[in-house]
Amino acid sequence: xxxxxxxxxxxxxxxxxxxxxxxxxxxxxxxxxxxxxxxxxxxxxxxxxxxxxxxxxxx
Amino acid sequence: xxxxxxxxxxxxxxxxxxxxxxxxxxxxxxxxxxxxxxxxxxxxxxxxxxxxxxxxxxxxxxxxxxxxxxxxxxxxxxxxxxxxxxxxxxxxxxxxxxxxxxxxxxxxxxxxxxxxxxxxxxxxxxxxxxxxxxxxxxxxxxxxxxxxxxxxxxxxxxxxxxxxxxxxxxxxxxxxxxxxxxxxxxxxxxxxxxxxxxxxxxxxxxxxxxxxxxxxxxxxxxxxxxxxxxxxxxxxxxxxxxxxxxxxxxxxxxxxxxxxxxxxxxxxxxxxxxxxxxxxxxxxxxxxxxxxxxxxxxxxxxxxxxxxxxxxxxxxxxxxxxxxxxxxxxxxxxxxxxxxxxxxxxxxxxxxxxxxxxxxxxxxxxxxxxxxxxxxxxxxxxxxxxxxxxxxxxxxxxxxxxxxxxxxxxxxxxxxxxxxxxxxxxxxxxxxxxxxx
Numbered sequence: 001x002x003x004x005x006x007x008x009x010x011x012x013x014x015x016x017x018x019x020x021x022x023x024x025x026x027x028x029x030x031x032x033x034x035x036x037x038x039x040x041x042x043x044x045x046x047x048x049x050x051x052x053x054x055x056x057x058x059x
Numbered sequence: 060x061x062x063x064x065x066x067x068x069x070x071x072x073x074x075x076x077x078x079x080x081x082x083x084x085x086x087x088x089x090x091x092x093x094x095x096x097x098x099x100x101x102x103x104x105x106x107x108x109x110x111x112x113x114x115x116x117x118x119x120x121x122x123x124x125x126x127x128x129x130x131x132x133x134x135x136x137x138x139x140x141x142x143x144x145x146x147x148x149x150x151x152x153x154x155x156x157x158x159x160x161x162x163x164x165x166x167x168x169x170x171x172x173x174x175x176x177x178x179x180x181x182x183x184x185x186x187x188x189x190x191x192x193x194x195x196x197x198x199x200x201x202x203x204x205x206x207x208x209x210x211x212x213x214x215x216x217x218x219x220x221x222x223x224x225x226x227x228x229x230x231x232x233x234x235x236x237x238x239x240x241x242x243x244x245x246x247x248x249x250x251x252x253x254x255x256x257x258x259x260x261x262x263x264x265x266x267x268x269x270x271x272x273x274x275x276x277x278x279x280x281x282x283x284x285x286x287x288x289x290x291x292x293x294x295x296x297x298x299x300x301x302x303x304x305x306x307x308x309x310x311x312x313x314x315x316x317x318x319x320x321x322x323x324x325x326x327x328x329x330x331x332x333x334x335x336x337x338x339x340x341x342x343x344x345x346x347x348x349x350x351x352x353x354x355x356x357x358x359x360x361x362x363x364x365x366x367x368x369x370x371x372x373x374x375x376x377x378x379x380x381x382x383x384x385x386x387x388x389x390x391x392x393x394x395x396x397x398x399x400x401x402x403x404x405x406x407x408x409x410x411x412x413x414x415x416x417x418x419x420x421x422x423x424x425x426x427x428x429x430x431x432x433x434x435x436x437x438x439x440x441x442x443x444x445x446x447x448x449x450x451x452x453x454x455x456x457x458x459x460x461x462x463x464x465x466x467x468x469x470x471x472x473x474x475x476x477x478x479x480x481x482x483x484x485x486x487x488x489x490x491x492x493x494x495x496x
Binding site: 003010012013042 | 306309
């Protein structure tokens with residue numbers, strides 16, 4: 001099977017975006033204080049989270 | 060306590076997965092007015108399982124399940140595999156008895172859940188897809204808080220009983236105070252792809268005929284040593300392949316879950332199965348791994364919790380179960396709810412028959428039998444050293460390099476001495492395994 005990147009894999013799925021009510025919000029203080037932010041980046045198979053250069057976690 | 064306010068429905072079920080659908084179906088067949096609310100645009104659109112359903116339980120609910128439901132293949136081959144980087148030691152268990160009567164089948168949830176929802180509608184349940192339940196409605200009574208319905212957006216719907224079937228991360232059970240936040244070692248993340256391949260190719264690669272199916276389970280290098288495992292299941296003309304890794308171990312080992320999944324797909328002993336395939340679907344899911352410890356309070360005044368939401372999943376290392384436990388919990392819940400409605404008393408004391416029935420059934424008994432399995436599967440050595448030692452022993456037996464042979468016992472001792480494993484660990488793990496399984 002041809003290796004695919006995560007974005008390429010996600011294009012195979014069909015999504016209904018809930019644009020009116022985005023339900024993911026990262027509490028930056030808790031993410032920084034507990035190190036949970038890095039765990040979110042590592043654990044999410046859809047690569048929803050990214051660590052920015054200033055250490056904040058973006059969605 | 061008895062009900063006083065006029066309900067919109069006798070029962071509202073939150074979540075159209077297997078547990079929710081089977082509960083709704085059985086109650087609707089009893090003539091109960093049932094509303095089944097699903098957050099996804101259609102039942103099954105948000106649901107994901109590895110793909111093996113141990114089907115005897117659901118066949119009791121739908122006697123013609125195997126012929127009527129969108130079943131993929133009937134599992135007759137179970138391949139349990141210690142997968143190392145360059146070697147693999149496996150038990151390849153094939154048995155015609157597993158096909159007659161059928162014991163397990165592969166399913167794709169988008170198809171199966173849609174079929175189950177159709178059955179619910181035929182039985183008279185009302186299905187409301189694309190609706191998110193924001194919270195349960197509660198009232199204070201003499202015996203404490205009582206669930207009396209649900210709120211979805213601006214709509215408030217009242218019922219005599221609410222069934223929380225909203226999955227492993229049940230916001231409903233948490234909000235109602237029935238479940239606490241789970242510790243990380245009780246939770247795992249699953250990543251799965253469905254890969255299309257011609258039917259004939261699958262049958263040749265997995266040595267199958269007709270509607271026979273294979274289930275491969277692997278531990279070791281497939282998760283790069285992180286606690287968990289890999290799976291590969293055959294569907295009619297596709298494969299379900301994935302990994303499940305414990306969140307605590309993934310975090311501790313600072314691994315990235317998608318790197319592990321890629322590693323499994325590209326493994327020298329796995330990649331040939333996928334050769335020429337095309338990705339159809341990519342998904343992920345939170346998985347309960349806590350076993351009996353995760354099953355806490357599942358009943359309160361006016362509400363019961365079923366399926367994954369009740370923590371009912373079981374990984375023994377040999378079998379990974381969730382869907383059959385969901386069916387069993389739904390059967391127990393529907394019987395208890397129906398009886399409570401007949402009695403016109405849906406208090407916790409009466410609904411507690413659900414728990415009694417659950418623990419009198421194969422579901423509760425199996426959860427108890429395998430109560431020690433989760434801690435046994437947390438043994439680090441399972442995911443690296445054991446597979447390597449097994450392979451080294453066999454290498455010593457099969458590698459006829461013109462040197463004089465040694466008895467297998469000595470080869471085993473030498474292999475063990477060269478590994479980080481200690482004999483006392485071997486004994487300890489052996490006893491723990493015997494007790495757990």
